[in-house]
Amino acid sequence: MASVTLAEDIRQRLGECSPAERKVGRVLLAGWPAAGFETIATLAERADVSAPTVIRFVNRLGYRGFPDFQTALRAELDERHASPLTLYTSGGYGAATDGDPDTRGGPAGLLGRGREVFTAAVDRTLAEVPPHDLERAVQLLADPKRHITLVGGRFTNLLAQYLGLHLMQLRDDVRLLPDRAVERTAHLAALGRRDVLVVFDYRRYEDDKVTMAELARDAGGRVILFTDTWLSPVSTQAEVVLSSQVGAPSPYDSLVPTLAVVETVVAGIIATLGDTAHRHMQRGEETARRAGLT
Known part of the structure; x- marks a missing residue:
């Protein structure tokens, strides 16, 4: 940890x-x-x-x-700047033996190690989230006048999609940053004062995320950053920084604590929007039923 x-x-x-x-x-x-x-x-x-x-x-x-x-x-x-490859080598994962504490006891030992690592990481992450940052994230994402755009990295794009799909069920004007260059360029060029850019950026940080955040800020928009404890360079551009522990029983950084933060933010948005969120969900369900998408 x-x-x-x-x-x-x-x-x-x-x-x-x-x-x-x-x-x-x-x-x-x-x-x-x-x-x-x-x-x-x-x-x-x-x-x-x-x-x-x-x-x-x-x-x-x-x-x-x-x-x-x-x-x-x-x-x-x-x-x-560690990568899974360097962590694999430095952590001795390729040389695991029956005496290795991460493998001793077979599946039961692995489950015990996972419970220990993930429980501690989630607990510490939620304990260290600044309340004012959480509150501001909820305010920005629940504001119906704001246009929300989400983007992630190699693995964290999954979390951007996860948060984005929840937001789409609760409010209007939510989109994931397009992958194709022409569409992505057009979207970034159109950012303005009412835009909120939500960035997920974890170690082996991606330079394009800094540029995106700079474009959003230059246009008068806001930036919400989900990152690790070492802090993405995007943090210098972000109004809100929500960092998470990444400890895992493998050489890959865990996204479990970040998912807990994401779901906490979603809970806050639901509480803030109240009946508005409920009505939006109802309209979505009705539309999906009529379109045969359920």
Whole structure:
């Protein structure tokens, strides 16, 4: 299970810092993660503080010095960009034996390990979702004046579709970003102030998602991001960031905790829309029956 990221640790500790140390923290966060690899002198100059202040700041975070902090940052970035292939090798999945804790006991042992990992991941994810981000996501997605577009990645497009299908049953003006280049281009070019772009982006982040978010923001729209604990680069463009744990008993990142967040958001939308959602569902059922689509 991933621990709190360095960026999140900095955010949480800013209140403990002196005013000068807070300047260092804010400069680091504003240029994260690249700012973490600058020299002490450069960082001090950008924050308008002394070099010793930078060192005191990283000491407060629990590091012996700035090189120690940068080593931890490099390790976190390696983890942030890990792929199933690298996790397969580093986790020893290809060398599993009867003594391996993930395989001991056959199916019963595997089920026990799955229960342990998934229960902990879902519990921690829901405990760490910021209430104000959840509330804002529900507000934006339930607003009938908003046009909703959803897009995901290699695997997470399944979650974009899952959320999108639920929204289509509850409200109008919901669509998945088209796959074909001409249609996708036309849709992105038409984004405006009433648009909400919902992005699912997890490690091995996709550059096109950042561009899409920038286009939405440039047009005056809003961005909701579902991501992992290392945070997609889209987070710099997003008004709402809903992060999830991804721990799994395999080298593949789990989408189970994200699905729990998605279904929590759906529950909030249903509660917000009330009878409006109910009537929309009824119209949908009637239309499906008449069209022979049930």
